[in-house]
Amino acid sequence: xxxxxxxxxxxxxxxEAINEEVVKFYKALMGSSTTSLPAVDRNTMKKGPTISYExxxxxxxxxxxxxxxxxxxxxxxxxxxxxxGYNAYFYKKTWSITKDDMLMAIKEFxxxxxxxxxxxxxxxxxxxxxxxxxxxxxxxxHTVNYTIMVNGETTPPFNVARGLRQGDSISPYLFAIxxxxxxxxxxxxxxxxxxxxxxxxxxxxxxxLCFADDLLLFSRGDQKSVKNIYQSFQKFSQASGxxxxxxxxxxxxxxxxxxxxxxxxxxxxxxxxxxxxxxLGVPLSTKNLxxxxxxxxxxxxIGRISSWTAKKLSYGGRMQLVxxxxxxxxxxxxQLFTIPAKVLKLVESYCRSxxxxxxxxxxxxxxxxxDKVCLPKSVGxxxxxxxxxxxxxxxxxxxxxxxxxxxxxWIRWIHSFYFKKLTVLxxxxxxxxxxxxxxxxxxxx
Numbered sequence: 001x002x003x004x005x006x007x008x009x010x011x012x013x014x015x016e017a018i019n020e021e022v023v024k025f026y027k028a029l030m031g032s033s034t035t036s037l038p039a040v041d042r043n044t045m046k047k048g049p050t051i052s053y054e055x056x057x058x059x060x061x062x063x064x065x066x067x068x069x070x071x072x073x074x075x076x077x078x079x080x081x082x083x084x085g086y087n088a089y090f091y092k093k094t095w096s097i098t099k100d101d102m103l104m105a106i107k108e109f110x111x112x113x114x115x116x117x118x119x120x121x122x123x124x125x126x127x128x129x130x131x132x133x134x135x136x137x138x139x140x141x142h143t144v145n146y147t148i149m150v151n152g153e154t155t156p157p158f159n160v161a162r163g164l165r166q167g168d169s170i171s172p173y174l175f176a177i178x179x180x181x182x183x184x185x186x187x188x189x190x191x192x193x194x195x196x197x198x199x200x201x202x203x204x205x206x207x208x209l210c211f212a213d214d215l216l217l218f219s220r221g222d223q224k225s226v227k228n229i230y231q232s233f234q235k236f237s238q239a240s241g242x243x244x245x246x247x248x249x250x251x252x253x254x255x256x257x258x259x260x261x262x263x264x265x266x267x268x269x270x271x272x273x274x275x276x277x278x279x280l281g282v283p284l285s286t287k288n289l290x291x292x293x294x295x296x297x298x299x300x301x302i303g304r305i306s307s308w309t310a311k312k313l314s315y316g317g318r319m320q321l322v323x324x325x326x327x328x329x330x331x332x333x334x335q336l337f338t339i340p341a342k343v344l345k346l347v348e349s350y351c352r353s354x355x356x357x358x359x360x361x362x363x364x365x366x367x368x369x370x371d372k373v374c375l376p377k378s379v380g381x382x383x384x385x386x387x388x389x390x391x392x393x394x395x396x397x398x399x400x401x402x403x404x405x406x407x408x409x410w411i412r413w414i415h416s417f418y419f420k421k422l423t424v425l426x427x428x429x430x431x432x433x434x435x436x437x438x439x440x441x442x443x444x445x
Contacts, residue, residue, distance in 0.1 A: 001018060001150065003018075004017075004021055004022070015151065018151075019150050019155055022148050022150050022155070023148060023156075026146065027158055027160075030146065030160040039239065040123055040126060040239050041185075041239070042126055044185055045123065045126035045127065045181065045184060046126070050126075050127050050128035052128075056128065056130040059130060060130050060133055063107060063110050065103055068102070068103060072091060072095075072102075075088040076088060109136075110136065123177055124137065124177065127177065127180065137170070141174075144160050145157045145158060146160060178242075181239070181240070182210070182215075183210065185232045185233070185235050186217070186232050186236075189219075189228050189232045192232075194228065195228040196219065196220035197218070198218040198220055199220065200417055201218045203417070204413055204416060206218060206409075206413070207219070207229060211280060216279075217229050217230075221256035222256075222260060223260070223263050223264055226251075227267060246270065249270050249271075250272065250273030250277070251264065251268065251270045252274070252275065253272070275287075281332065282336055289337065289340075291340065291343065294343045297333055298343065298347060300329055301329055301330070301347060301351075304329065305326070305360040306360040308321060308358075313358065315355070318355050319355055319382060319384060322355055323383075323385060326347075326354075327385045327390075330347060330387060334390055334391040335394045335398070339387075339391050344387060344388050344391070347387060348388075352366060352370050371386075374386040403423070
């Protein structure tokens with residue numbers, strides 16, 4: 001990096017000035033904390049399960065040598081635990097030499113972890129995590145520092161005040177614990193005056209679904225209900241500092257009056273979305289997907305094939321790519337939908353053409369019938385996955401789950417609104433006079 005423009009528009013071209021500007025930028029990004037956030041509502045946190053005494057004791061149990069070695073070996077070889085630059089591979093290979101010092105340092109941390117007094121009202125405490133365990137966690141949060149590599153040289157380390165960053169091994173756990181506060185804030189809305197459930201959520205008291213940082217909120221399409229549920233979300237936002245991304249958030253309506261829609265959109269500030277929309281990589285729709293809505297899957301496969309066509313690959317190499325990569329792309333969709341025959345035929349055509357000709361366009365070249373290629377090697381095939389049969393098997397597994405895993409929320413929801421007191425087999429039987437089309441389509445379409 002020979003030149004850098006500062007945030008003020010100044011051109012920097014000396015190594016010292018560039019280093020100083022880079023450090024200044026990251027200090028501003030990670031080196032300050034918000035001190036005006038309201039505390040977590042203890043009354044809200046009481047409305048749910050907490051850590052039992054027995055589990056608390058287990059969390060604070062003595063750390064043994066085998067645990068430390070196991071965690072060390074789970075770290076990627078190229079990961080550097082500290083600013084000294086020594087990666088995990090170094091410690092693994094020199095364990096016979098560094099073992100005693102490493103064990104002593106790690107055990108010392110678990111014995112004398114410091115407690116930071118300002119953090120005295122956290123979600124961890126309200127969930128009844130033991131004080132000693134909280135000490136360990138807060139020590140990790142408050143002792144974070146970074147060094148930046150600029151032009152092959154590292155800057156002096158600097159402390160940050162915003163805690164752990166994405167990629168830290170305990171970040172997902174702390175995020176999940178924080179989301180527990182969000183869930184309890186949203187659960188409170190059930191008792192608010194004027195709040196009404198979404199018509200398909202009332203029986204199970206569902207107000208939201210959360211997967212990582214993706215959140216779906218459900219309510220009846222009236223101003224009062226939407227205002228109540230959004231206020232509960234705001235309560236969490238104010239305490240955590242996490243805000244909804246207005247550019248990526250939308251409200252989806254079903255059966256609401258036009259004026260009611262306009263009032264809700266104006267009140268909330270969100271845009272109006274339309275079905276289908278993409279969620280967790282697949283389209284969500286209130287109806288069966290059209291062929292056009294399946295194109296993202298087909299285009300993704302074509303794009304992957306196009307990136308390989310320039311490479312000189314043997315038949316065996318192309319088959320391996322089809323088996324592992326292309327199958328993996330459609331595998332996720334196969335577990336969620338019954339893929340239409342036309343789409344399956346299109347996917348098979350691209351896989352077949354790439355296997356035999358290395359092309360990203362559909363050709364008729366075929367040395368062996370594709371059905372035979374998908375047979376096991378013991379009967380003369382190439383052991384490629386038959387995606388039609390895989391799709392049927394995946395849907396069969398879903399049917400099995402529907403019949404036997406009643407502890408899952410989504411299964412309880414389907415039984416509550418569609419199957420009711422009927423069994424899965426009754427719902428699959430298209431001749432059963434009491435089975436509505438929606439139940440059969442749920443299982444068969």
